Amino acid sequence: MHLVDADGYKGGLWCLWSDRFKQVEVLEHGEQFIHLQIESIDHKTWEMTCVYASPRPSQRRALWQSLTDLAGRIQGPWCVGGDLNATLLSTERQSARETREPDRDFYRFIDSVSLTDLGFIGPPFTWKSIGNTSRIDWVLGSERWLVATTHRYMPILLPRSLEANYGLTEKLEKLQQQLWQELEKALLQESLIWAQKARSEWQINRDKNTRYYHTRANGHRRRNFIGALKDDSNAWIYDPKLIHARVLSFFTTLYEEEETHRVQLQCSVVFPPIDTGELNRMGCxxxxxxxxxxxxxxxxxxxxxxxxxxxxxxxxxxxxxxxxxxxxxxxxxx
Known part of the structure; x- marks a missing residue:
């Protein structure tokens, strides 16, 4: 068994294997994958990458890049499997609230390393939450994997007894909805706690002679610092006194009103009066x-x-x- 620890409520990956294999060696692991070299009892060796991809596209892009680099070092059969949190076709994701496009980064990754979907048997979707269903669980094989295996496809097999209602019985369906609601509530509470903590820290430490105060003050100073300005001849000035004078002159001119004679505008618009009822309501x-x-x-x-x-x-x-x-x-x- 090998595991990658979770970060709070995020991530975490467990990989367990049967003792029917002669040897299983963890070659590499990251926050979203565990890469194994497996030797079976008939002395056949292949490599497998178990994946639990992040729901965030930016973090998945880092995963695709890591797996692309990994593919360049693999010589034998290779398969990738797990929750990849991505789809290839628009029909593989259904949402009651919005329409999401397929993951183009996922498509480019599969195409660049020449992986093939090994297919599956069972319900059309492998994940469901409130108002959303999608196929985000995949097993992909390299060209050498397809040649080495006795069957061209080694599909994911879901038990027939659980196929109804996208693989869930009525009891499991209710339990899953309850767990999702509790998870969403916990994540919301966590985000509120961190937001409140950030504001509380600012309220408590903002005006005290602490490291926090100096860090914030220096950060504001760096962002607001003006080191140079251009004068009217488009030449740079660096002297702080000249910069001060330049700023003062600019805003004095900007807000100074020239003494000009204004012609009185003739306006024919007559605004309707406010009736007594509206006036009384405004003052209540x-x-x-x-x-x-x-x-x-x-x-x-x-x-x-x-x-x-x-x-x-x-x-x-x-x-x-x-x-x-x-x-x-x-x-x-x-």
């Missing part, structure tokens, strides 16, 4: 519903107010703090 007190709607339309993780609490706190705790917030706003309104 704010209702609790209006206050709640305004707070719930705010960005949840936007910059917090003086109390160091952003809108997410009030939205999630409205049942406890809503009355106090409404009373305070109505008091200020009066």
């Amino acid at each position: 007190e704010i209702s609790d519903i209006e206050i709640k709607d305004a707070i719930f339309h705010m960005g949840a993780l936007k910059a917090p107010g003086p109390d160091i609490l952003n809108a997410l706190f009030y939205q999630s705790q409205w049942a406890h703090v809503g009355k106090s917030v409404c009373d305070l706003i109505q008091k200020l309104w009066r």
Whole structure:
């Protein structure tokens, strides 16, 4: 057995093999693959790469490049199998929310190293979540693999008893949906924790004489530093005093208004008056519903107010703090 540890909720790969093989040696591994050399009891040797690809296209591109480099060092039969998180045809992915194009990087990888899809037997899709189905599990073989194997195709075999409903029984279907909902909730909570932690660190350490403060201050200084400017003759000036004078002159001229005589515009547009009912509504007190709607339309993780609490706190705790917030706003309104 060989494993690649997960990074929090992301990644992680286990590779287990039967004792029917004479020898299994791990030649190389990365965050998304484990590459093995296998010798069977009849002394035949081949290489296999077990893959669990990232759902992020940028990380998958790094995987395809690693496997392309690996293919250049393989002399014998080679097959690649696992969750490649990619499709070749638009018919291999169905979504209720959006239409996704096939993975062109995946296609280019297969074409560049001359791999062939070994096919499969069973349901047309190998993965399903809420509103999405796709075929993202693959077994691919090299030309030497196809020549060496007794059958041209060695398909993935899914048990017939699980074929209904894309390979899941009704009980497993409900369990999978429940697990996906819990995972999505956990990932959301994790992202909110990190977002809150980043803002809390800024609130606590921003004005203290700490390494964090100096790092942020120096970063702002580097981004905002002006080392040179061009003058009116298009020549570069580097002297800080001349740069200061140049900036001052530019903005003084930009916002200075010339004394010119303006001709009074003749406007024939007559704006309709506001009736008494509308005026009364504009001057009436704010209702609790209006206050709640305004707070719930705010960005949840936007910059917090003086109390160091952003809108997410009030939205999630409205049942406890809503009355106090409404009373305070109505008091200020009066």
